[in-house]
Amino acid sequence: MTGPDTNQPYNVQPSMIVTNAHANPGLDGQTEYDTASDMTPGSPTDSFSTFSMTSTMNDRVFREDGGRRFQAQNDEQELERLECQHRVFKAVQADSNYLAPVHSSLFNGARALDIGCGTGIWAIEMAQEFPKVEWIATDLAPVQRDSDLPDNLHFAQNDITQGLPFPNESFDFVHSRLLVMGVRNWKAIVDEILRVLKPGGMVLMIECDFPWGLPGVSEDQWAERARGHVKFSDYLKMAVENRGYDPQAASRTIASLMRSSGKVRDISQIESCLPLWGWSEDPHLRRAGEIMRADAEDIPNSVKIVIQDACEVPESRYQEIKVGYLADLGKPGAHTAVPIFHNYGWKV
Numbered sequence: 001m002t003g004p005d006t007n008q009p010y011n012v013q014p015s016m017i018v019t020n021a022h023a024n025p026g027l028d029g030q031t032e033y034d035t036a037s038d039m040t041p042g043s044p045t046d047s048f049s050t051f052s053m054t055s056t057m058n059d060r061v062f063r064e065d066g067g068r069r070f071q072a073q074n075d076e077q078e079l080e081r082l083e084c085q086h087r088v089f090k091a092v093q094a095d096s097n098y099l100a101p102v103h104s105s106l107f108n109g110a111r112a113l114d115i116g117c118g119t120g121i122w123a124i125e126m127a128q129e130f131p132k133v134e135w136i137a138t139d140l141a142p143v144q145r146d147s148d149l150p151d152n153l154h155f156a157q158n159d160i161t162q163g164l165p166f167p168n169e170s171f172d173f174v175h176s177r178l179l180v181m182g183v184r185n186w187k188a189i190v191d192e193i194l195r196v197l198k199p200g201g202m203v204l205m206i207e208c209d210f211p212w213g214l215p216g217v218s219e220d221q222w223a224e225r226a227r228g229h230v231k232f233s234d235y236l237k238m239a240v241e242n243r244g245y246d247p248q249a250a251s252r253t254i255a256s257l258m259r260s261s262g263k264v265r266d267i268s269q270i271e272s273c274l275p276l277w278g279w280s281e282d283p284h285l286r287r288a289g290e291i292m293r294a295d296a297e298d299i300p301n302s303v304k305i306v307i308q309d310a311c312e313v314p315e316s317r318y319q320e321i322k323v324g325y326l327a328d329l330g331k332p333g334a335h336t337a338v339p340i341f342h343n344y345g346w347k348v
């Protein structure tokens with residue numbers, strides 16, 4: 001990120017940061033699917049990622065990634081982490097569940113879809129805020145919640161890389177947030193979302209970019225201000241790339257795919273961030289950073305295997321990188337954060 005060094009958040013003044021991304025609309029000749037059942041092996045969906053659910057046994061769900069088998073059940077620690085992350089998003093957004101102008105698409109009787117809903121907390125709160133909208137929330141892993149759910153919300157288990165189990169043009173609003181480590185082929189995802197979206201319906205896709213930097217600080221000052229963070233973030237970006245994910249899906253790829261589909265109008269992007277600690281003078285960003293800090297301190301542990309595997313980093317070197325990153329949490333001037341981009345538009 002570049003720009004003046006300021007404590008003003010990117011997110012609380014959306015009018016300043018919504019950028020019009022209209023340029024170069026055009027058809028790309030992509031295949032249209034008549035129904036989700038077209039999305040089977042051997043069909044045009046072979047272009048989908050190999051990251052896919054392969055079996056279910058005793059409610060335990062597995063996915064394959066690069067030939068390795070992972071449990072796709074979100075465990076308790078992961079669920080807590082996701083709930084914390086949700087609170088950080090809300091704090092950054094001045095206690096709102098969205099920055100984009102969603103209201104006109106969430107009219108009484110509208111149908112809305114949240115893809116990769118995690119714990120389901122965002123969908124639950126949206127279903128409460130918009131009780132006349134019918135909400136469906138999907139995830140690769142089964143969503144397990146003990147509390148009473150709003151009557152207007154239903155969960156479904158689905159791997160988006162295998163297509164969505166809904167007919168064409170069935171939703172007025174489709175949302176996804178932080179799928180970046182679950183999706184390699186963003187074109188297939190954008191095409192699939194546009195397939196299930198009704199003409200006039202809104203698509204809103206929120207993702208993070210790599211590397212993580214210092215929002216509002218010119219990039220040439222990042223290393224001077226937060227050398228340890230920059231080093232850690234460089235390794236994280238390398239791991240993301242080496243595993244075949246797109247480090248710029250958030251800032252570039254998604255908006256570009258919306259444009260090249262020729263099916264989305266008024267494409268816009270809001271730039272925001274998740275501060276890793278409470279460095280900001282803006283009260284919303286400061287609170288977000290304070291909520292994020294414990295999670296931020298644990299990030300080197302949670303991505304350790306990913307970085308060590310993908311970048312072949314020995315244990316002693318990893319410990320040095322971790323110590324450097326942790327030293328920048330709380331260091332004056334080290335305004336470290338995860339860059340977030342909200343991409344949205346309306347289907348023509």
Ligand SMILES: C[S@@+](CC[C@H](N)C(=O)[O-])C[C@H]1O[C@@H](n2cnc3c(N)ncnc32)[C@H](O)[C@@H]1O
Pocket residue numbers: 051074082085086115116117118119122138139140141158159160161176177178179181182183
């Ligand atoms: C970082 S979490 C974000 C959860 C939620 N969207 C939020 O912002 O709180 C990513 C979620 O995407 C889900 N996910 C990953 N790959 C997926 C796929 N191929 N299809 C559906 N969900 C997927 C994961 O199970 C996880 O719950």
